Every structure is written in structure tokens, then in C-alpha cells.
Amino acid sequence: MIATILPGSADFHAVGYNEHKVFKGVATLLEMRNFGGLDASEHPTAKQLVQFLQLYSSQNSRIQKPQFHVAISCKGHEMTEQQLLDFAHQYLQEMGYAESGQPWLIYAHHDTDNTHLHIVTSRVAPDGRKIQHDHERRRSQVVIDKILGTDxxxxxxxxxxxxxxxxxxxxxxxxxxxxxxxxxxxxxxxxxxxxxxxxxxxxxxxxxxxVLYKKGYQDKARNRQLRACLKKYRDVCANKEELQKEMKKNFGVDVVFFGKKDKPYGYMLIDHANKTVIHGARVLAVEELLDFATPEQRFDRIEAYIGQLLQLNPKITQGEIFQKLKKQHAYIKKGVIFYDGQSRPLPEEMAAAINRNNRISFIEKFRPQNEAEVELLCKAFKVDRPDMVSISTERPPKYADSVSRLHEIFSDSEVKSPRSAMYQEGFIIRQVDDTYYAINFKEHILINLNEEGFDVERVKKKSKKPKRQGVPFKKSKKKTLNPVKSLQRKSHQGLGKLRKEGVGSHSANREWEVGKKTNYDEVDNGHSMKW
Known part of the structure; x- marks a missing residue:
């Protein structure tokens, strides 16, 4: 049983508070005593009740805040409203507020999970003296223990x-x-x-x-479970008070905040089921816990944040954005935002910009030193904004070693095809006009073979076309077929068609083939042969 004595007042604002609850349908006026001509059955207004209490309290002008307002509640519903009302009568008697003629209002509230009453009366006794209030909170607890018989x-x-x-x-x-x-x-x-x-x-x-402190104790599985519970109810609760209520009701976990009421700097979880106290930061950051927004609103915020990052740095990559989003427990991958087990695609132009930036970042690992190298790499990586690629003044760390290795290949007399040997080293050859480049995509090396003094003639692709006196054969526009093979092909085509149509037997097909106009006679009599 708890009795909470609430602040005093000169205008008896507690009456308006309780009457508003009655108007909303979450409270009931259980009892109204000693209000002169006012009758509860006639439903007096809050203004009438306040005016009476102020007039009554004016007997003692030295009392500046005559309102006495107390809330009495029990655990859950272990007591009925009538039992709690009987307790309230005893409480008022022991506290000195039950003398004959003392006015009071007793309201029952129904908007919480525990039965509780609110009592409003005056600190002025019927004879005009001030009712004793010294150490009243201490006396209140003693009175409760006395009524309940508690040691x-x-x-x-x-x-x-x-x-x-x-x-x-x-x-x-x-x-x-x-x-x-x-x-x-x-x-x-x-x-x-x-x-x-x-x-x-x-x-x-x-x-x-x-001596009871347990340093470093953690139940990581329970922490993960509590994290999921906190995030779930955070998304359906309007504020931290509602969140505290739901966690206590559904999981037997008290959420205790530290700092200012409207801006706590931390919290802890008291897990009564496991008799464990957990530092909240080990489960979920307080900023994230108090982020009472819908998943859609959070995705909107993340998307807007990524947009701001792109404005500040038009070349920002997916990896760099990933690091920025870690504090929000979100990340992006292939143009999709992932957060709290859910996902949403980025706007198409934003996803395309990040994908382009990833490619530019890869190009810049080659450290191109002129526009020609930039153009070549942009073509290879399908980047349409070469103007965004930075030109470097230094070559990659392995560049000099790679050049030396290629010179070894070219100077090796046993190497018949430098192009093939370079391929074995991870290099491919690309030609732009008369300039030849060796590119190693794994090591991010781009070598201009012309500038580095290589004999580029040795890496040129050799024509595989046969030549006649140094002049390549010209390709005939019309392909002359072997008449026998052509005839056989046509015969098989006709046979296939006939079989497909299901006409006749094998012998019938042979008759059809013989009767068909062919070149067999010409072949047999030698008319088509050249001598």
C-alpha cells in the first residue's frame, strides 16, 4: 500500500484534475462529504466545488496553500474499490482529516493497472485551526503500517x-x-x-x-532478447513512461532512467525474472531507445542523412557511408538501406551516384597521372564522369617493381610471347590509338608501355589470316558449297521434313529422294568436275 501526498495549492487545482478524469470516463466520484448545499447527485461543476473549498478554507487566512491532495494505491487489484475506500476513511481519521464537518472528495481512477484513489480536502479543520502537518509524509507511512498491521x-x-x-x-x-x-x-x-x-x-x-558486486557479468543471450523487446515496444509506445509500463507488465523488467526527466543520459534494466541488473548501454543506446518514431520515419531520416552526406562529399563511397551509419545501427548495400531487420531501396539517382563513386574510388587506386589514363580506366569501369576522378602525382607502391618485372620478361630470350607471359603475371594489354597499356586490376597497376620504353611491336596481336605474297586473302562474299555435301544436306532436310510430317515408310522416302531433281546425274557423268 502506498500513500503519495501531492503538492498543495491555493486554487485547489486537484479538483479540476480529477473532474477532467471523470469527464473523460477514466474516473468516478465515489464520495463527496460536507459540501453544504451541494449534492453529488446533482453533479456540481468543478468551479462550484473549488469555490466551496476556498470559502471553507478562508476561515484561516494564514494558510497560503490549503489544498491537501493524496493518492492511495495498492499493488495491482489486490484490494477492491470498496476495500480501498474503507482504508481511505481510516487513513483520513489517523491523519486528522476526519473530524465532523470536514469536507472531502474521493475519486476512483481506472486508467492504470492498479486500484487507486485520489482524496482532495482542506488543511483547515472545521473550527478554523490548521490541521497538524509536521512530518506528515513520515506520519503517513506510520499510519499505513498501523492500519495494515505491518512491522x-x-x-x-x-x-x-x-x-x-x-x-x-x-x-x-x-x-x-x-x-x-x-x-x-x-x-x-x-x-x-x-x-x-x-x-x-x-x-x-x-x-x-x-562484497556482493559481480564485475563483468553478462548474459549475452538475454541481452539480445531484451534488445529485441525494447525495440519492439519502443516502436508501439508514445513515450518512455509507456515503454516502462509495457516492459514491466509483459516481461517483469523495470527500466530505470538517470538524469533529467525530460532528457535522461542513461538507464539500467532490472530483470526481476533473472534477478539481474543490466547497464542499459550494453543492450541498446539510450538515444536509440528513446527514438519513438515509426520504421518509415526512421528510413526517411536515414535516407535524408545519406543525401546530406552526398551533398557534403559528392564522391563519398558505400564504405564511407557504412561507417557513418554504424551509430544508427543501419547500413546500405547495393542501393538498399538495411535497418532493424527491414530494408528499403534508395532513390534510383542516389543509388546510382553511390555506385559510381565506388567505381571512381577503385579507379583512383590506380593513381592515374593524366587524362588519357583516366579516360582508359573510366571506359574499363563504365564511369561516365571522368571529371570527378582525381589525377595523382605519384604511382602506386608496387608500380616500379612491376615495371622492372615486365622488363625482365621482355629481355628474356626464351620468352617468345611477352603478351602471354605478362598475362601470367596478372597483366592484360589495352590499346588506345598507338599507345599500349599493361593493366593489373588486382594490384591496381597501370603501365604506359610506350612511355616506359617497351618494344610495343612485341605485344601487338598477330593476324591469324593466311597471306598470299604478303597480301591477306580477301574474304569471298558468297560461300561455294561442296555440291555433294549440299545435296546430302538437302536430302536430309527433305527426309527430316517427310518424317516430321509422318508420310510413308523408309522405302517410300527413298523413292521420293530418287524421284526428286538432284545433281547426282551431273556428278556421275562428270559434267560438274573441273580438270
């Missing part, structure tokens, strides 16, 4: 022992575990103080907690 000292010791069963690695984590049980914990002068209801309930040496 607070014994309960505190029991809860401390329960907290010691968790795996934690720092005092802050132990403090967080105790916080989920409703305690305030702090250390001073080597001691740990456990506070509840405004009162120190237990004092123990800090060393008693420090």
Missing part, C-alpha cells in the same frame, strides 16, 4: 535480503533494485541508509553491499 523494520530487512539476491555490479544498481521496492537508498560516511516514508528504516555498512 516496517521487519519488512525492510526482508526487502534488503531480497535485493541482495540480484546480480549487480555497483551501488547505483543496488540502489535501483531497492527503488523498485519503494525505498530511497543513499550512502554516507561508509554507511548505507535505507529510507521509506520520510524515515530511515535501516542502516548498514557499505562493505556489506560492496
Amino acid at each position: 516496517r523494520t521487519q519488512k525492510t530487512e526482508k526487502d534488503i535480503e531480497a535485493a541482495k539476491q540480484y546480480s549487480f555490479s555497483s551501488f547505483a544498481q543496488f540502489k535501483a533494485v531497492m527503488g523498485t521496492m519503494g525505498y530511497e537508498v543513499f550512502q554516507k560516511d561508509g554507511n548505507v541508509f535505507v529510507k521509506q516514508g520520510g524515515r530511515i528504516q535501516k542502516k548498514l555498512p557499505l562493505t556489506e553491499i560492496e
Whole structure:
């Protein structure tokens, strides 16, 4: 059972708060007592209720904030509204707010997973004196223990022992575990103080907690599971409070944030099922956890970010973008954005630009030293923007060794075909007009054979066409077929067609073949033979 005393007020704003809940249908006015001529059955307005409480409280002008507002709640639904209302009556009696004539409003709220009531009354007694309020939060806890018959000292010791069963690695984590049980914990002068209801309930040496630290403990499988759960519910929750509620309800995990309420700098997870406290950064960065946006919105942001990178550096490559996106746990591959198990293609022009940049980056590994070399490489890698390729003033580290190796090949008398030998070394030959280049794509080497003093005649492709007195044979426009082979081909074609049509037998086909006009007679009588 918890009683939370809320801030006082001169204008009794708690009435408006509760009446608004009633209007929304998530609260009910259970009880209205001692409001003079106002009757609950006539549904008085919030303004009428406030005016009455202000008039009543004006008996004592020295009290600047006469509103007394308290919320009483139990764990889950272990008590009914009626049981909680009976408890509220006893609570008001013990706290001094139940004298004859004392006005109060009691509302039941239905918008949370635990039964709870809100009580609004005045700190002014019916006779005009101020109701005792010294140490009221401490007295409130004592009153609750008295009504419930709770031995607070014994309960505190029991809860401390329960907290010691968790795996934690720092005092802050132990403090967080105790916080989920409703305690305030702090250390001073080597001691740990456990506070509840405004009162120190237990004092123990800090060393008693420090010996329980488990440094470096990690359950990586559980961390991955919790990461998936956090990301799933982050995408369906509107804020961190709703996320905390869903994680506690569905997985028994408390999400405890550090720092300012509206801008926490970190968090930890208290896994009650496994009795483990986990530093949140080991599961999911706090910035990513608090990124309450739809997957589509996240893809839009990633796409816009890539667009900005391309504007800042028009030659940025996929690898460089990959490094930039690592913090967002996203990456791109072949024009597709991948994030959180989902994917979306980049706009066509953006994907094409990145693909072009990848090719340009590869070209620049050859360190071309003039426009001719750039043009050759751009043609090889199908890059239509040679103007974007940087011209280098230095050759690649292995360039000199490669030139020396090729000279060895050319000077070796046993090498009949330098072109073939160069191919074995990983080089292919490309010709641009009268200039010959040796290119090694694996080592990113481009050698201008003319400039490096090679005998390029030895790498020219030899014509395979037969020559007659140094002049190549001219190719005949019409191909003269061997008449016998031609006849046989036609015969087979006719036979195939006949068989395909399914006409006659083998002997019939032979008759058809003999009866057909052919060149057989001419061949037999020698008319077509040349002598």
C-alpha cells in the first residue's frame, strides 16, 4: 500500500484534475462529504466545488496553500474499490482529516493497472485551526503500517535480503533494485541508509553491499532478447513512461532512467525474472531507445542523412557511408538501406551516384597521372564522369617493381610471347590509338608501355589470316558449297521434313529422294568436275 501526498495549492487545482478524469470516463466520484448545499447527485461543476473549498478554507487566512491532495494505491487489484475506500476513511481519521464537518472528495481512477484513489480536502479543520502537518509524509507511512498491521523494520530487512539476491555490479544498481521496492537508498560516511516514508528504516555498512558486486557479468543471450523487446515496444509506445509500463507488465523488467526527466543520459534494466541488473548501454543506446518514431520515419531520416552526406562529399563511397551509419545501427548495400531487420531501396539517382563513386574510388587506386589514363580506366569501369576522378602525382607502391618485372620478361630470350607471359603475371594489354597499356586490376597497376620504353611491336596481336605474297586473302562474299555435301544436306532436310510430317515408310522416302531433281546425274557423268 502506498500513500503519495501531492503538492498543495491555493486554487485547489486537484479538483479540476480529477473532474477532467471523470469527464473523460477514466474516473468516478465515489464520495463527496460536507459540501453544504451541494449534492453529488446533482453533479456540481468543478468551479462550484473549488469555490466551496476556498470559502471553507478562508476561515484561516494564514494558510497560503490549503489544498491537501493524496493518492492511495495498492499493488495491482489486490484490494477492491470498496476495500480501498474503507482504508481511505481510516487513513483520513489517523491523519486528522476526519473530524465532523470536514469536507472531502474521493475519486476512483481506472486508467492504470492498479486500484487507486485520489482524496482532495482542506488543511483547515472545521473550527478554523490548521490541521497538524509536521512530518506528515513520515506520519503517513506510520499510519499505513498501523492500519495494515505491518512491522516496517521487519519488512525492510526482508526487502534488503531480497535485493541482495540480484546480480549487480555497483551501488547505483543496488540502489535501483531497492527503488523498485519503494525505498530511497543513499550512502554516507561508509554507511548505507535505507529510507521509506520520510524515515530511515535501516542502516548498514557499505562493505556489506560492496562484497556482493559481480564485475563483468553478462548474459549475452538475454541481452539480445531484451534488445529485441525494447525495440519492439519502443516502436508501439508514445513515450518512455509507456515503454516502462509495457516492459514491466509483459516481461517483469523495470527500466530505470538517470538524469533529467525530460532528457535522461542513461538507464539500467532490472530483470526481476533473472534477478539481474543490466547497464542499459550494453543492450541498446539510450538515444536509440528513446527514438519513438515509426520504421518509415526512421528510413526517411536515414535516407535524408545519406543525401546530406552526398551533398557534403559528392564522391563519398558505400564504405564511407557504412561507417557513418554504424551509430544508427543501419547500413546500405547495393542501393538498399538495411535497418532493424527491414530494408528499403534508395532513390534510383542516389543509388546510382553511390555506385559510381565506388567505381571512381577503385579507379583512383590506380593513381592515374593524366587524362588519357583516366579516360582508359573510366571506359574499363563504365564511369561516365571522368571529371570527378582525381589525377595523382605519384604511382602506386608496387608500380616500379612491376615495371622492372615486365622488363625482365621482355629481355628474356626464351620468352617468345611477352603478351602471354605478362598475362601470367596478372597483366592484360589495352590499346588506345598507338599507345599500349599493361593493366593489373588486382594490384591496381597501370603501365604506359610506350612511355616506359617497351618494344610495343612485341605485344601487338598477330593476324591469324593466311597471306598470299604478303597480301591477306580477301574474304569471298558468297560461300561455294561442296555440291555433294549440299545435296546430302538437302536430302536430309527433305527426309527430316517427310518424317516430321509422318508420310510413308523408309522405302517410300527413298523413292521420293530418287524421284526428286538432284545433281547426282551431273556428278556421275562428270559434267560438274573441273580438270
